[in-house]
Amino acid sequence: xxxxxxxxxxxxxLELIQQAVSAIRLYTDESETPYELVVVDNGSTDGTCEWCVxxxxxxxxxxxxxxxxxxxxxxxxxxxxxxxxxxxxxxxxSRGWLSGLQRALDSSPEVGMVGPVTNYASGKQQVGFEVxxxxxxxxxxxxxxxxxxxxxxxxxxxxGFCLLxxxxxxxxxxxxxxxxxxxxxxxxxxxxRARMNGFSLLMSHDVLVYHQGSASFKRDGLQExxxxxxxxxxxxxEKWQIDPMIFI
Amino acid sequence: MRHSRAMRSSMRRKSGIRRTRSKSSSRLRKxxxxxxxxxxxxxYDEGRLAAESSQVRTELGSGSTPAxxxxxxLLLHESWTRSSNYRAGMGLAESMLREGQSxxxxxxxxxxxxxxDWLPLPLLKRAAxxxxxxxxxxxxxxxxxxxxxxLHEIIVVMDGGDLGSFGASRCHPGVTxxxxxxxxxxxxxxxxxxxxxxxxxxxxxxxxxxxxxxxLAQLLTAxxxxxxxxxxxxxxRLGAFRKWDNLSRVKAFMNWSLGRxxxxxxSVVSLPHAWSRESLLAVGTGAIAVxxxxxxxxxxxxxxxxxxxxxxxxxxxxxAALAFGDHFEALQAAMKQQGNRLALPDRVRRRGVSGGGWQ
Numbered sequence: 001x002x003x004x005x006x007x008x009x010x011x012x013x014l015e016l017i018q019q020a021v022s023a024i025r026l027y028t029d030e031s032e033t034p035y036e037l038v039v040v041d042n043g044s045t046d047g048t049c050e051w052c053v054x055x056x057x058x059x060x061x062x063x064x065x066x067x068x069x070x071x072x073x074x075x076x077x078x079x080x081x082x083x084x085x086x087x088x089x090x091x092x093x094s095r096g097w098l099s100g101l102q103r104a105l106d107s108s109p110e111v112g113m114v115g116p117v118t119n120y121a122s123g124k125q126q127v128g129f130e131v132x133x134x135x136x137x138x139x140x141x142x143x144x145x146x147x148x149x150x151x152x153x154x155x156x157x158x159x160g161f162c163l164l165x166x167x168x169x170x171x172x173x174x175x176x177x178x179x180x181x182x183x184x185x186x187x188x189x190x191x192x193r194a195r196m197n198g199f200s201l202l203m204s205h206d207v208l209v210y211h212q213g214s215a216s217f218k219r220d221g222l223q224e225x226x227x228x229x230x231x232x233x234x235x236x237x238e239k240w241q242i243d244p245m246i247f248i
Numbered sequence: 249m250r251h252s253r254a255m256r257s258s259m260r261r262k263s264g265i266r267r268t269r270s271k272s273s274s275r276l277r278k279x280x281x282x283x284x285x286x287x288x289x290x291x292y293d294e295g296r297l298a299a300e301s302s303q304v305r306t307e308l309g310s311g312s313t314p315a316x317x318x319x320x321x322l323l324l325h326e327s328w329t330r331s332s333n334y335r336a337g338m339g340l341a342e343s344m345l346r347e348g349q350s351x352x353x354x355x356x357x358x359x360x361x362x363x364x365d366w367l368p369l370p371l372l373k374r375a376a377x378x379x380x381x382x383x384x385x386x387x388x389x390x391x392x393x394x395x396x397x398x399l400h401e402i403i404v405v406m407d408g409g410d411l412g413s414f415g416a417s418r419c420h421p422g423v424t425x426x427x428x429x430x431x432x433x434x435x436x437x438x439x440x441x442x443x444x445x446x447x448x449x450x451x452x453x454x455x456x457x458x459x460x461x462x463x464l465a466q467l468l469t470a471x472x473x474x475x476x477x478x479x480x481x482x483x484x485r486l487g488a489f490r491k492w493d494n495l496s497r498v499k500a501f502m503n504w505s506l507g508r509x510x511x512x513x514x515s516v517v518s519l520p521h522a523w524s525r526e527s528l529l530a531v532g533t534g535a536i537a538v539x540x541x542x543x544x545x546x547x548x549x550x551x552x553x554x555x556x557x558x559x560x561x562x563x564x565x566x567x568a569a570l571a572f573g574d575h576f577e578a579l580q581a582a583m584k585q586q587g588n589r590l591a592l593p594d595r596v597r598r599r600g601v602s603g604g605g606w607q
Contacts, residue, residue, distance in 0.1 A: 049414065049418065049425075049427075050411060050414070050415075052427065053409055053410070053411055053414045053427050054409060054411060055409075055429075056408075056409040056429035056430070057429055058426075058427065058428050058429050059425075059426070059427040060424065060425070060426050060427075060444070061414075061418065061424065061425040061426075061427065062424055063421060063422045063423055063424060064315065074424075074444060077443050077444050078426060078440050078443050078444050
């Protein structure tokens with residue numbers, strides 16, 4: 001069975017990361033989809049590192065906040081799995097999530113990256129129906145897994161909140177572009193590079209995860225977030241001479 | 249009657265005459281060499297001048313957070329590299345280190361920042377250190393020494409959920425710590441640390457020892473000068489062969505068998521040592537996890553070794569038992585590639601006749 005390295009960057013969000021890790025431990029079948037966790041801490045001061053050490057979770061404790069792309073890159077360098085999965089710390093996974101994503105990834109040799117559907121994401125990955133929080137969520141997720149089993153859809157861009165990729169893709173196209181630090185549009189950039197190298201991207205309709213959405217960035221204020229998003233959109237356009245909106 | 253040299257010296261010894269030969273007196277002169285105060289003063293003044301340059305002032309700003317202090321250290325290092333007369337390939341002399349410290353004192357005084365115990369080095373490439381701190385080792389002493397060197401990255405690798413060990417390393421600002429949940433041991437830790445590191449010179453240091461920065465500096469400058477691997481020269485410390493420990497004998501045996509008797513018992517199996525990025529990638533970060541294999545691959549790949557007189561104490565005997573097996577494995581791997589005789593063809597017997605290899 002192929003091992004997945006789950007890389008979770010985090011910054012001063014101890015409760016969120018505890019929730020994320022407990023959901024992964026509860027809802028991921030280790031015998032079917034073996035995995036390793038790699039938490040990349042961006043200089044948290046709220047006890048995140050100490051918790052990870054106590055829980056014996058693989059951790060990279062960085063001295064300061066380097067943002068999402070740099071943290072992901074460091075996590076990917078020490079990851080040893082045949083598949084790599086980038087996960088935001090504010091994502092709660094559901095039963096059978098990793099098997100569903102792996103199935104989609106293995107469906108064809110051209111497939112390079114796979115993402116789930118969710119309650120909150122820009123683009124086609126956001127579902128049209130209401131997704132309850134807490135325990136209600138898992139019931140809905142199980143229903144979705146049953147009703148939409150095996151349904152996948154090719155996309156031009158996947159959001160980086162939960163992104164499963166083959167190691168072959170990582171070795172061919174390299175790391176996330178750190179010019180997009182602290183975050184936003186590095187996933188658009190990565191998806192474009194993947195497609196330019198002949199890989200296809202799939203969305204799994206049968207895997208629903210709960211995403212709180214920009215928890216780290218929203219803490220610093222909505223206006224700062226909007227400015228950051230706009231700045232990075234400009235950087236994308238400067239790099240590629242393409243409007244990223246055409247892929248969404 | 250002409251007495252033999254031995255007879256003459258024994259006669260001299262009996263009569264109490266002690267003749268100092270010119271060679272030994274010049275050796276005495278070298279060890280008692282005192283750096284003239286004028287050179288130290290000049291280095292101090294150059295440090296002040298460098299700090300007062302507008303480029304340094306604009307880059308540094310006025311902060312005094314740990315990140316600002318680190319930036320000051322790297323700027324100091326850049327300035328020293330420019331103004332020292334060091335050329336790559338020269339050994340790093342004690343005088344060069346002392347001048348660097350004077351330069352640093354002048355630099356910090358001009359910026360009105362508190363004095364630091366830094367050791368500026370004239371390096372053209374970027375250097376990083378991987379500190380092996382597995383098995384609950386406290387890396388504080390090692391990190392204190394490494395903080396004195398102009399390193400762009402310090403990575404501590406630890407395992408097993410030891411909060412005390414983690415806390416001791418986390419106290420040091422600017423350090424990246426990799427914690428692995430399972431007990432992995434120092435060898436695999438080298439490979440993981442090497443994978444994370446992105447610098448041109450990678451120094452592997454033992455977290456359990458507080459090796460002095462002056463000694464480690466020799467390894468960094470050796471790689472900067474063009475060597476692929478810089479080893480700590482243990483030959484003098486080991487002394488006569490009959491006093492060697494078993495691991496040193498095995499290391500020397502492997503070096504001899506692979507055609508490198510000049511390496512004596514020096515090997516990447518022991519810490520500390522340094523690699524250049526290209527040679528590490530050539531050998532492969534996977535091979536680094538079995539140090540004896542890395543040594544065999546480095547010799548087989550004709551990498552350039554530098555043996556530096558770092559003046560450090562004995563390495564810790566951690567995992568020596570494992571190392572014997574690794575050497576066995578490495579020699580077997582070499583024999584598969586080069587044949588059973590390795591670098592030592594038999595020029596006397598005709599082994600081919602009875603089914604053996606290489607003459």
